[in-house]
Amino acid sequence: MRAGVLVIDQGTxxxxxxxxxxxxxPVAAAQDxxxxxxxxxxxxxxDPESLWSSAVSTAxxxxxxxxxxxxxxxxxxxxxxxxxxxxxxxxxxxxLGNAIVWQDRRTADACSALKASGCEPQVTAVTGLLLDxxxxxxxxxxxxxxxxxxxxxxxxxxxxFGTVDxxxxxxxxxxxxHATDATNASRTMLYDIRKGGWDDDMxxxxxxxxxxxxxxxDTAADYGVSAPEHFGVAVPVRALIGDQQSxxxxxxxxxxxxxxxxxxxxxxxxxxxxxxxxxxxxxxxxTVAYQWRGRRAYALEGSIFSAGATVQWLRDxxxxxxxxxxxxxxxxxxxxxxxxxxxxxxxxLGAPHWSSEARALLCGITRGTTRNDIAxxxxxxxxxxxxDLVEAMRSDAGxxxxxxxxxxxxxxxxxxMQFLADILGVPVDRPRGLESTAQGAAFAxxxxxxxxPGPESFGDKRRRDRLFAPQMDESTRERLxxxxxxxxxxxx
Numbered sequence: 001m002r003a004g005v006l007v008i009d010q011g012t013x014x015x016x017x018x019x020x021x022x023x024x025x026p027v028a029a030a031q032d033x034x035x036x037x038x039x040x041x042x043x044x045x046x047d048p049e050s051l052w053s054s055a056v057s058t059a060x061x062x063x064x065x066x067x068x069x070x071x072x073x074x075x076x077x078x079x080x081x082x083x084x085x086x087x088x089x090x091x092x093x094x095x096l097g098n099a100i101v102w103q104d105r106r107t108a109d110a111c112s113a114l115k116a117s118g119c120e121p122q123v124t125a126v127t128g129l130l131l132d133x134x135x136x137x138x139x140x141x142x143x144x145x146x147x148x149x150x151x152x153x154x155x156x157x158x159x160x161f162g163t164v165d166x167x168x169x170x171x172x173x174x175x176x177x178h179a180t181d182a183t184n185a186s187r188t189m190l191y192d193i194r195k196g197g198w199d200d201d202m203x204x205x206x207x208x209x210x211x212x213x214x215x216x217x218d219t220a221a222d223y224g225v226s227a228p229e230h231f232g233v234a235v236p237v238r239a240l241i242g243d244q245q246s247x248x249x250x251x252x253x254x255x256x257x258x259x260x261x262x263x264x265x266x267x268x269x270x271x272x273x274x275x276x277x278x279x280x281x282x283x284x285x286x287t288v289a290y291q292w293r294g295r296r297a298y299a300l301e302g303s304i305f306s307a308g309a310t311v312q313w314l315r316d317x318x319x320x321x322x323x324x325x326x327x328x329x330x331x332x333x334x335x336x337x338x339x340x341x342x343x344x345x346x347x348x349l350g351a352p353h354w355s356s357e358a359r360a361l362l363c364g365i366t367r368g369t370t371r372n373d374i375a376x377x378x379x380x381x382x383x384x385x386x387x388d389l390v391e392a393m394r395s396d397a398g399x400x401x402x403x404x405x406x407x408x409x410x411x412x413x414x415x416x417m418q419f420l421a422d423i424l425g426v427p428v429d430r431p432r433g434l435e436s437t438a439q440g441a442a443f444a445x446x447x448x449x450x451x452x453p454g455p456e457s458f459g460d461k462r463r464r465d466r467l468f469a470p471q472m473d474e475s476t477r478e479r480l481x482x483x484x485x486x487x488x489x490x491x492x
Contacts, residue, residue, distance in 0.1 A: 003074045005446045006063065006235070007438040008055045010080045010164050011243060012101065012265040013308075015051070017058035018435060019066035020442040024452055024461050026433060027068070030061035037098060042105040042347065045098035048086055051164060052171050056230055063231070070231035075238035076172070077445030079246040079437050080164040082187045085139040087150060087212070088167065090160050093175055096147040099164070100139045103266075103305065103347050107138035108356040114138075119205060124279060126202060128186065128193045128286030130354055134303070136163065137189035137206040144208070154209045161212040163188070165240040169223055172237060177224040179215040182296060183245040186288035191216070193288055194277055196296060219245075219290045220448035239445035244268040245289055248299065249440030251405040251431065252459035254290075259393070259401055262437065263410035265312075266350070267304030267382060269389045271397060272297065282392035283352040290444075292455065300396055302351035302389030306344035306360075308410050310378045313346070320371040328415040330375035339480075340364045341384075341487035342377035352392045355492055363487040379416045383423040384484040390424055405429045407436035414466075422472035423481060432465045 004027065009016045013036065018029040032054040037045040063070060083102035088095045100106070111131045114120070120131045129135055140161055144150045153159045162170065166180040185191040185198075190208060192199040198213055217223065223237035241249070244262060248270045251260040256274035261267065270289065277286055277298055289299035306313075311324050321327050343349075345358040362377065390401060404426055410416055411434050421428040433439065446452035470477075 003072045003451065004068060005075050005077060005442045005449070005451065006059055006073050007077045007079060007441045007445070008059055008168065009243065009438040009441065010051060010055055010078070010168060012081045012103070015054035015058050016435070016438060017055070017062040018438045018442070019062050019068050020446070022451065024442060024446060026435060026438070028062050028066035030058040030065065032058050042108070044101040044103040046084070046101055048095040048099050048167065051099065052168065055168055060231065070235055071233045073235050074451045075236050075445040075449035076226060077239035077241070077441035078165050078168055078237070079241055079243045079441040080168070080184070082163060082184060082242040082244065083134060083136050084164050085136050085143060086162055086164070086167045087143050087147065088160055088170070089153070090158055090175070093171065096150055096159070097143065100143060102134055104139065105133045105347055105356055107133040107142050110138045110142070111356070123189060123202070123205070126192050126199050127189050128277065128279070129189050130283060130285065132354055133356065134350070135187060135189040137202065137208065140208050141206050154212050157211050159212045160214070162214055165242070166214045169237060169240060172226040172230060173224045174227040179217050179223060181217055181219045181221070181240040182288045182291035183219055183242040184240065185216045187242060193286065193296070193298070218292060218294065220292060220444040236449060238448035239441050241290070241441050241444060243437045244270055244301065245299070246440035247407055247436040248272065248289055249443055249455070249458060250436030250438070251407060252462045253405060254455045254458060257399060258405070260405045260407065260436070261386060263307045263382060263406065263408035265307065265309045267307035267385060269302045269386065269393065270299040271393050272299055273397065274298070280392070280396045282395050283354055284389070284392050284396060285351065300393055302392060304382070304385045304389070305347050305350045307382050308408070309346065310342065310344040310381060311410070313344070314375060314378055318374070320375065324409070325413070327375045327379055328413040330372045331379050331415050334372040334376040335368065335370070338364070338366065338369055338373040339483060340369060340373045340377040341484055342374070342381045343487050343491040344378070344381050345491050349488070349491065352388060353488065353492060358491045361487070361491050363490060379413070380419055382410060382416060383420045384481065386420060387423050387481060390426070401426060403427045403429050405431070407431065407434050409434070417468045418471070421468040421470045423477060425470050425474070425477060427470070428468040430465045430468070432463045
């Protein structure tokens, strides 16, 4: 094929690489699962070498399947799981230990202590974030203290920190470029989202030395070239972007008021708010949506810690399904008279509750409850958690949300998307391709390389698969949602 874009989409449970053609359409893909490491309850880690090897192997396989010569590529774009922390030696490129994943809760006590000291308002004012183990800063501090010799090495300028995008870029360029983009920087809890730079007060608060930090660049920018040994030739790297912001772009939500929801391991809603940075009054996050040519746009974000992970629990924990698609079939066969609620607080609850202490529960079980009803409750939990976020966004933004654009693995379930539309009372718009995360990185990298037109034209290539219109009556919708709120109170 002629020149196109290669996207490496490094997610929480897998790495996908996709080749896009001259028109921005996906041509071929390859995917590898990422092993999850759970050293202790609440701890989640990844082997950095698995992240790197899966990125290279899937990229090579996607190019092979697309019959695309690496020399024909216009650019590489990288989308990545955000907030995950890696430290490595600058001279050798060797990681000091496993990556600490965004889901990890080992620094919950440290965050609680900082909250008790009254630091959170300052943190939110500067970074747009809340004090929570979810973000990178306390993980970095923990790693510097826990990895043998790390503090001393950092003081001597021997260490580098990065989120996954930064680590992959370092490896792709053989250490020539230590950089990240503004979307990923804005998730570290060290970055001033208004001024656009690392913040000295945050670095002091979290005891993170500036010497380990990467340079912050535009989302679409010159990030150097890959070393020839990786793909046979040097290929320009032209975009880095956090996965949720990349899905926002892939869904063409590039105007204020547009909303996308991505359902993968977790669930993430982003509302484009343009150049506004007014803090949320409902414990949502204000984050950088993208940065073009030095100008930042922002989004309100709500995070659901467990979406697809809840279906994985049905499969791997309860073993009541063999594959993810089975959950929708069971839900469709469930008993409507069984009003069961699943609050999937396996690692606490995200926005708008932000509780590390909350734990998962099932409410309303009777002797007549079957696995069908439990599967339905698990899928419905995604809709209920989304409703919590939509209510908060409506309150903060002060405007109506007319439609939700959805993507991610769970968006393939017609049953789940119909319930989502029903419980929200808002149409749910599903595109033909659910790989919006990779699509956004492709748009950005291709635009930077001169292959695609600019952001105002991204929406021209989006194609709708189905619009799910609400079918549930208002009284049923509100009755079910009140039951959910009661279940959440019990989990809290």
